Amino acid sequence: MATAAADRSGADTGGRQAERRRATRALQALNFFMADMQAGIGPFLGVFLQQRGWQTGPIGTVMTLGGVAGMAVTVPAGAFIDHTEKKRWVVVVTGLCTVLASFLILWRQSGLVVSVSQVATAIAGAAIGPAVTGMTLGIVRQRGFPAQNGRNQAWNHAGNMVGAGLSGWLGWRFGMPAIFFLAAAFGVLAIASVLSIPERAIDHRAARGLEADDEDDDGGDGQGGDAAGEGQAAGFRTLLGNRPMLILAAALACFHLGNGAMLPLYGMAVVGAGKGDPALFTATTVMVAQAVMILASLAAMRIAAGRGYWLVLLISFAALPIRGLLAGLFIAHWGVWPVQALDGIGAGLQSVAVPGLVACLLDGTGRVNVGQGAVMTVQGVGASLSPAIGGWLAQMLGYRIAFFLLGGFALASLALWIGFAGLLRPACAGRRTTA
Numbered sequence: 001m002a003t004a005a006a007d008r009s010g011a012d013t014g015g016r017q018a019e020r021r022r023a024t025r026a027l028q029a030l031n032f033f034m035a036d037m038q039a040g041i042g043p044f045l046g047v048f049l050q051q052r053g054w055q056t057g058p059i060g061t062v063m064t065l066g067g068v069a070g071m072a073v074t075v076p077a078g079a080f081i082d083h084t085e086k087k088r089w090v091v092v093v094t095g096l097c098t099v100l101a102s103f104l105i106l107w108r109q110s111g112l113v114v115s116v117s118q119v120a121t122a123i124a125g126a127a128i129g130p131a132v133t134g135m136t137l138g139i140v141r142q143r144g145f146p147a148q149n150g151r152n153q154a155w156n157h158a159g160n161m162v163g164a165g166l167s168g169w170l171g172w173r174f175g176m177p178a179i180f181f182l183a184a185a186f187g188v189l190a191i192a193s194v195l196s197i198p199e200r201a202i203d204h205r206a207a208r209g210l211e212a213d214d215e216d217d218d219g220g221d222g223q224g225g226d227a228a229g230e231g232q233a234a235g236f237r238t239l240l241g242n243r244p245m246l247i248l249a250a251a252l253a254c255f256h257l258g259n260g261a262m263l264p265l266y267g268m269a270v271v272g273a274g275k276g277d278p279a280l281f282t283a284t285t286v287m288v289a290q291a292v293m294i295l296a297s298l299a300a301m302r303i304a305a306g307r308g309y310w311l312v313l314l315i316s317f318a319a320l321p322i323r324g325l326l327a328g329l330f331i332a333h334w335g336v337w338p339v340q341a342l343d344g345i346g347a348g349l350q351s352v353a354v355p356g357l358v359a360c361l362l363d364g365t366g367r368v369n370v371g372q373g374a375v376m377t378v379q380g381v382g383a384s385l386s387p388a389i390g391g392w393l394a395q396m397l398g399y400r401i402a403f404f405l406l407g408g409f410a411l412a413s414l415a416l417w418i419g420f421a422g423l424l425r426p427a428c429a430g431r432r433t434t435a
Contacts, residue, residue, distance in 0.1 A: 023139045023201035024148060026193050027132070030091070031152045032159035033190035034128060044167060045105070046264035047271055047278045048176050052109050056268060060261060060391020062111070066118030067260070067384025070126040071377050078373025081130040082208045087138075090131045091194040094124035099187040106180045129376065130369045133355055135197065138207030142363055146356045150301035153351040154294050157344075159186075161290035168283020176279060209359065209368030244427035245361055245371065247420050249378035251317065251413040252354065257382030258409030259320055259346065261390025262327065263289070265406075266339060269331045269399040276333050285340050292344025293351065300352035309360075310421070310428035312353040317413040319346035324407015328400040357428060382409075 046059050081087060101120035104113055132152070140148045163186055170178035240246065267282045276284075300312050323342035326335065355372060362371040386406070393402035417424065 019198050019201045020139060023197045024151075026197040027136060027139065027148070027152060028155040029193035030132065030190055030197075031156040032162075033186045033193055034091075034095075034132070034156065034159070044171070044176070044179050044279070044282050046268050047282050048105070048179075049109060049114070050268055050272070051176065051278060054109075055395060056265070056391040057388075057395045058111070058391075059264075059268075060387035060389070062114050062118050063261075063264070063387035063391075064384050065115050066122035067380060067387065068122075069119040070122030071380030071384050073123050074126045074130075074373040074376040074380060075370060076373070077127040078130045078369040078371070078376075081127070081134045081369045082367065085202075085204045087131045087135050087202065087204075087207070088194050088197060088199065090127055092191050094127045094131075095187045095191050095194075098124045099184045102180055102183050106177055126373075126376070130372050133359075133372055134207040134369050135202055137209065137359065137368060138202035138204055139197075141203070141206050142209070142359065145359055146304060146352075147301060149355055150297055150352050153297040153348070156351070157290045157293035157297060157348060161287050161294070164283045164286030164290065168280045168287075171279025171283070172277055179279070207369070209362050242361060244424055245358065245375060247416055247424060248313075248354070248357065249375045251313070251416045252350075252375065252379035253382040254412040254416070255317055255320060255346075255350075255382065255410050256379050257386050257389070258324065258406040259343075260383040260386025262320075262323065262386075262403070262406055263340075263343060264387065265390050265394055265399065265402060266327050266331075266336070269327075269394070270333060270335070273331060275331075281333065281336070285336050288336055288340035289344040289347065292341045293348030296345050296348025297352045300349045304353060304356060308425065308429035309353045309357045310417075310425045312349050313357075313428070314414075314417055316346040316349040316353070317410055317417055319343075320410035320413075321407045324403050324405075324410075327407070328403035331399060361427065 045063070046056075049059050050056075081090065084090065098121050101117040101124070104117040104120075107113070133149075136148055136152060137145055163182065167179045167182055170182055263285060267285050270276045271278050271281055275281075303312050319342045323339055323346070326342070327339045330339070354375065358371050358375055359368050362368045390402055390406055393405060
């Protein structure tokens, strides 16, 4: 009987491991296809509207409107993800909404329609991020999260790169509307990927940062009502009471205030000067950045494991001032290589370091996804204002000055990160040995 029990235990363990492998493969596929679900047609929107007579100022304004809407729902979305056990269906519903919102722009380019589309896309994108983070934590737990998150981000950047390349070719071959149909196809594949994740593989307590100490606690969520009742308020209290998280959020806000507008503006600057095909050049700006992000996200895993997250984020903040300088000096087709390579370094490092650091700081609180949303909200202040600031700066002062000023915002991030290094270094070391 003891042998039979041992055999059953071994079979159960093998079954759970196989289920977890299937789930992590599906997670990686989801991250590959979900890029268009997070941002709609993304950087192609500016060029698409520019071709239809829009000026840089109004383009930046509608992008900012979407950013503000997304920023407003990040914490409630994180609280909902912490509470719900239907995380897969959150991705399905928001993915469908994003595809439909993108087709609204294709149907009509009036200010109202474009604004509604951007708001809907931003709200959906705000929910997808915490949902994927929560599912990852629920599948691999805190110990496996840094490595799996790094792999997720590498696949996400690869999907962005492939999607951008296909978008550029389709836009050049068949016109800009073809890009919208590609986004819809990626959305369908992302939905299929998330539905292939076995529901049983997700431990919803671990997904909130309440990892059980033993196997008997797996899968339950005895504190679901507490999350529902206090999730949103606790998210802000957690952020304000945790000094490393507060400094992280402020540094990210300054960084994204300069970074958010850089990619669409550089595409419009070069295309507007007649130095590149609208679809192909915009695709190149994305592909170069995403190719570097793949390498940067994998490098971030190794740096964090050996040196902690402080150095990873320091390098990411330092990339933006250099990028702004080069973008202002070289508005040319070949300039995409250095300008967007620096974008890949900054964004690729942060895509791994920020979720990993927040998950580490809030481990055991049951508020990991609310905390993710709270940090995203604060950094979203910068990201949402950036397109409007950059667009109007470019319209009034020219692209060169706009790039110099946008790059300069990250100097505040560097000042915060270096100035509080004594406090941040121990916090950013986190679970360095398990990363």
